[in-house]
Amino acid sequence: MIRAVLPHPLLAAGLFATWLLLNGPLSAGDMVVAFLVALIIPQVMRQLEPDRSGVRSPGAILRLASYVAVDVVRSNYAVAAIIMGRRRHIRRSGFIHVPLDLRNRYGLAVLAIILTSTPGTLWVQYDRATGSLLLHVLDLIEEGEWIDLIKGRYERLLLEIFP
Amino acid sequence: MNPLIELPLWAAWLVVALALCGGLLALTGSIGLVVLKRFYERVHAPTLGATLGMTLIVLASMVFWSLSEGRFALRDLLIGVFLTVTTPVTLILLARAAAYRDRIEGDAQVPPE
Numbered sequence: 346m347i348r349a350v351l352p353h354p355l356l357a358a359g360l361f362a363t364w365l366l367l368n369g370p371l372s373a374g375d376m377v378v379a380f381l382v383a384l385i386i387p388q389v390m391r392q393l394e395p396d397r398s399g400v401r402s403p404g405a406i407l408r409l410a411s412y413v414a415v416d417v418v419r420s421n422y423a424v425a426a427i428i429m430g431r432r433r434h435i436r437r438s439g440f441i442h443v444p445l446d447l448r449n450r451y452g453l454a455v456l457a458i459i460l461t462s463t464p465g466t467l468w469v470q471y472d473r474a475t476g477s478l479l480l481h482v483l484d485l486i487e488e489g490e491w492i493d494l495i496k497g498r499y500e501r502l503l504l505e506i507f508p
Numbered sequence: 509m510n511p512l513i514e515l516p517l518w519a520a521w522l523v524v525a526l527a528l529c530g531g532l533l534a535l536t537g538s539i540g541l542v543v544l545k546r547f548y549e550r551v552h553a554p555t556l557g558a559t560l561g562m563t564l565i566v567l568a569s570m571v572f573w574s575l576s577e578g579r580f581a582l583r584d585l586l587i588g589v590f591l592t593v594t595t596p597v598t599l600i601l602l603a604r605a606a607a608y609r610d611r612i613e614g615d616a617q618v619p620p621e
Contacts, residue, residue, distance in 0.1 A: 366583050421533065421560040424552060428540035438549050440619050461596035464537075464555040467548065468596065469603045479619065481603065483552045 350384070352391050355400065357383040396450055405505040412498055416463045424464040427484060439485045440469070443478045443492050447500050452507035459499055466491075515575055523572045530564030533557060547606050551599060558595045562588060 351357055364379035365371065400406070427436060447453060453471065460466045460480065467481040482491055515523070533556050540553025566588045573581035610618040 363586060366586055369581075369583065370579065417559050417563075421556055424540070424556060425533065425536045428536055428543055428553060428556075430543075438546070439617075440548075442619070457596045457600065458592060461555065461599050462559045462592060464552050464559060467551055467603055468600050469548075469607055479607075481548045481551075483549060 351387065353387045353395070353397075356387050356390060360386055399508070400451075400506055401508055402505045405502045409499065409502040409506065412502075413459050413462065416459075416498075420463040420465045424483060436483075437485050438481070438483045441480050441482060441485065441488050441491055443480055443495050445471075445476045445478050445496075445500060447503055447507070448476065449503075449507035452503045455507075456495075456499060456503055460495070515572070519571065519575050523568045526564050526568035526571065530561045530568065533561035533564065537561065548603070551602060551606075555595070555599070558591060562591055 361379045361383040364382050365375060368375045368379075445453075445456075447456065457468050457471075460468045465483045467483075468478070469481050470479040471477075472479075480491070480495075485491070537554045537556035537558075540556070541550050544550045544553060566584045569584045570581060573584070607618055611620065
């Protein structure tokens with residue numbers, strides 16, 4: 346019954362919040378329209394048959410968000426330093442292969458966003474058959490370090506969030 | 509009329525500092541586009557403006573509107589959310605196109621498929 350009205354509860358909540366944010370100060374009329382938007386658009390999405398997201402473990406989400414916030418600032422600084430020519434060692438950029446255990450599409454999408462949001466790493470290509478991710482790293486010091494960072498810091502938490 | 513004049517001085521400084529820092533980061537990213545040599549290195553540079561630079565500018569805008577309208581103006585959060593979600597699409601598309609072309613041209617630096 347609930348599934349018929351709310352096939353994707355997170356999407357509905359997101360649409361509701363987005364509509365209210367777009368329309369500025371809260372008013373009763375906007376609440377009604379936001380409610381309708383949140384009910385109707387997920388029905389359209391049903392035709393596209395997306396996988397269920399099934400997000401778990403709010404604790405892991407918070408931990409991941411804090412890691413990412415720190416890493417974004419740190420890597421912004423690192424890349425800015427490289428561009429401005431303030432680096433202490435000879436920089437070498439290159440490609441690395443990261444073997445991923447994460448198979449959930451939403452998990453992979455979040456990982457793509459994280460890796461793109463931290464300057465210095467660029468998602469080039471993911472092979473679904475082998476689970477291998479081709480990554481370009483701007484400041485490649487130690488290949489193993491990058492693989493440990495991505496697998497230990499992000500992928501472990503993403504596996505908890507998207508089982 | 510300049511609405512910045514109506515803000516208290518500390519708030520005006522805060523807004524200007526946030527916007528300026530964000531703008532400087534975006535500028536650094538643009539300089540990187542010129543300074544870095546290879547395509548795959550260049551693609552890293554503009555993400556400075558799209559991540560921390562964008563965050564700072566959005567923060568500046570949110571502080572400004574919240575103080576001048578006297579309520580929490582969270583609308584600009586949406587800019588941050590949508591930019592964060594859509595930037596990877598463009599970058600991955602560019603990277604894949606470049607990798608595809610380099611492989612066809614037999615560039616040894618790009619790993620084979």
